[in-house]
Amino acid sequence: MWAYESVFYQIYPLGFCGAPYENDGVLKHRILKVKEWIPHMKKLGISAVYFSPVFESDTHGYNTRDYKKIDCRLGTNEDFKEVCDELHKAGIKVVLDGVFNHVGRGFTAFLDVLEHRENSRYKDWFHINFGGNSNYNDGLWYEGWEGNYDLVKLNLYNPEVTAHIFDAIKGWVEEFDIDGLRLDVAYCLTPDFLRQLRTFTDSLKEDFFLLGETLHGDYNQWMNPQMLHSVTNYECYKGLFSSFNSMNMFEIVHSLLRQFGSENWTLYKGQHLLSFVDNHDVTRIASNLTNEKHLPLIYAMMFGMPGIPCVYYGSEWGARASKQDGDPALRACFDEPLENELSVWISRLAQAKKHSQALNYGSFRSVLLTNKQCIFERKSENERVLVAVNADAEEYQAHFDAGCGTAVDLISGEEHDFGGGSTLPAYSAFFWKMEK
Helix, strand or coil: CCCHCCCEEECCCHHCCCCCCCCCCCCCCCCHHHHHHHHHHHHCCEEEEEECEEEEEECCCEEEEEEEECCCCCCCCCHHHHHHHHHHHHEEEEEEEEECCCCCCCCHHHHHHHHHHHHHHCCCHEEEEECCCCCCCCCCCCCEEEEEEEEECCCCCCCCHHHHHHHHHHHHHHHHCEEEEECCHHHHHCHHHHHHHHHHHHCCCCCCEEEEECCCCHHHHHHHCEEECCCCCHHHHHHHHHHCHHHHHHHHHHHHHHHCCCCCCCCCCCCCCEECCCCCCCCCCCHHHHHHHHHHHHHHHHHHCEEEEEEEECHCCCCCHHHCCHHHHCCCCCCCCCCHHHHHHHHHHEEECCCCCCHHHHHEEEEEEECEEEEEEEECCCCCEEEECCCCCEEEEEEECCCEEEECCCCCCCCEHHHHHHECCCCCCEEEEEEE
């Protein structure tokens, strides 16, 4: 599967393009801006772009009005096809946000229910009680996602609803040649729907990738051969920044052993979860870390651990934003991409990851672990890589059995001789490919 060897780049289009929050109905060809960033993505080592919602919505994209029409604030379907074509020419896959749990109040079928009530042919598309009322004083009650009545819950048990969604997906493949979907709030979607979706998308396109947004719990209930290929690894998202902020590498390594270790009880051995240090819903990592010198190191951990690394646009050069300032702050518009030491570092990590069988598919084993340092092994049939991180302000003398005498650092290309021991400089990270 191509996704397991990829580095993802997340773009939140409405914010990225500087679109107004409310849908003003004014057509602007803003999505074409993505084409200007393709050289930056290539330099960064990106092989797949995950777009947050691009379809017509009421406000933020997750309250869909029309699954078949690009939001007018972003442009036209022809504009987006042009963007997808250019990305594909550059060797970059395209993954779209599939928001199938709920729609916006401006969704055509829901507007019909508000107008015709019990006589609407769409009344069974939603979970409605005509004897109740909503926050909008509609004279009827309907289920909203987690009590949010601007997000109208769809009835995924209704075959007409699934047929409507699947028809839209088929159109996205035919019109834009998309390569996969990220499923919003996948933990809310019914197992039957996910199984039907997997069967349907498998028939549409070879290696069509399904990624689910999940938070907590056993990810295997959504990620398995009959349902999703991958899910978001929120457990390790928290463990990554928390380990650096509390100077306790035991936290993240414990999670990695629990998820990918060699024991029989390991949860996700051989599977590929989406790894990230931030996204459109959480504080940017540069604002989340208490020590800015840990910024390159947390990316090294993310790229070195099992999983599919995903970089959120702007964070590759250290853009800052806090969740407490609201979602628009997290979804900023940047006039142009910036390049600095951090973005160059991430590009080197990306190249190392994409060309390493061990980093893409290898097992996980902890080799050395202290509060401020960790070394772990990624091992495949033909390759062995040691990932070493020193989060301390002082250099560290690492004593361990390397199993060989020399190695090459996949990040810098420099050779390393283990004969004299391994000195980890302050705030350093290495991907040592071990010589046989």
